[in-house]
Amino acid sequence: MSNQHASAEQALGTAGIVKRDAGAAESRLANRIWWDADADDYHATHGDFLGAADFVWCPEGLREEDVRFLGEVAGQRVLEVGCGSAPCARWLQANHAEVTAFDISAGMLRHARRSNAETGIDVPLVQASADQLPFKDASFDAACSAFGAVPFVAEVHEVFYELARVLKPGARWVFAVNHPMRWIFPDDPGPLGLTVTQSYFDRTPYVEVDDEGRATYVEHHRTLGDYVRALTATGFVVEDLVEPEWPKGHTRTWGQWSPLRGKLFPGTAIFRTRLTS
Numbered sequence: 001m002s003n004q005h006a007s008a009e010q011a012l013g014t015a016g017i018v019k020r021d022a023g024a025a026e027s028r029l030a031n032r033i034w035w036d037a038d039a040d041d042y043h044a045t046h047g048d049f050l051g052a053a054d055f056v057w058c059p060e061g062l063r064e065e066d067v068r069f070l071g072e073v074a075g076q077r078v079l080e081v082g083c084g085s086a087p088c089a090r091w092l093q094a095n096h097a098e099v100t101a102f103d104i105s106a107g108m109l110r111h112a113r114r115s116n117a118e119t120g121i122d123v124p125l126v127q128a129s130a131d132q133l134p135f136k137d138a139s140f141d142a143a144c145s146a147f148g149a150v151p152f153v154a155e156v157h158e159v160f161y162e163l164a165r166v167l168k169p170g171a172r173w174v175f176a177v178n179h180p181m182r183w184i185f186p187d188d189p190g191p192l193g194l195t196v197t198q199s200y201f202d203r204t205p206y207v208e209v210d211d212e213g214r215a216t217y218v219e220h221h222r223t224l225g226d227y228v229r230a231l232t233a234t235g236f237v238v239e240d241l242v243e244p245e246w247p248k249g250h251t252r253t254w255g256q257w258s259p260l261r262g263k264l265f266p267g268t269a270i271f272r273t274r275l276t277s
């Protein structure tokens, strides 16, 4: 399989993978430079699947149009977390929500601006990190994220605290992440990705480094229980945990997501939560 991240790895001088701690500032910096460097390849590879004004929750292809996890969005103030090129935010705005979308990466936001211009759906875009939100208290009716930010921050509690602060009581917070059980397998869509190689309970981050040991990409693992505890500790109630099944006839591979693995175990976890009143 070709390495879809070769340009980013070359630009950042990625020299290897280590398992070691990575704190909040290091994780922020590594992921900002990573997504800046990978933004063009990410959109060349996945742009057609994501669309320009479409809300696809996950590689299994679940669409907000069909599932309505956010309920009625017309007239609601909605925050998109880790928006990338912001196709979800544009779908929300086309459905009459009042949307703000943010991302840590200027490279990803450059694609979002281009897509705003091409579609004529002009979503307000902000550069920010999910654990340090530049928004007023109680200013949104709902928040959502399709794989944005949450897997990349060191302290997920900080993200949930910030969301609890900027959301109104009773607001929905719905987010999709890699299903935590994927952590135990190598990131391989083929047969190699079916053999357990590490512990589900090992929270040591996955860190790619340059030849001086500087992090060039960081991903953090939480167990399902870790997520539930962080959410409830910050004022959210978990209403559902959706584990989308791989649809029949869906043949598209996305990184480690594939029909082979998808028919055996979940690849995505979607937490449907609500801020307590």
Ligand SMILES: C[S@@+](CC[C@H](N)C(=O)[O-])C[C@H]1O[C@@H](n2cnc3c(N)ncnc32)[C@H](O)[C@@H]1O
Pocket: 028, 031, 032, 035, 050, 081, 082, 083, 084, 085, 086, 102, 103, 104, 105, 108, 128, 129, 130, 131, 145, 146, 147, 148, 149, 150, 152, 153
């Ligand atoms: C897998 S992409 C998902 C983007 C978009 N939701 C999509 O479906 O294409 C992850 C996104 O999270 C963003 N991100 C990573 N760390 C972040 C942070 N701390 N705060 C905000 N965004 C972050 C990245 O820049 C990237 O755009």
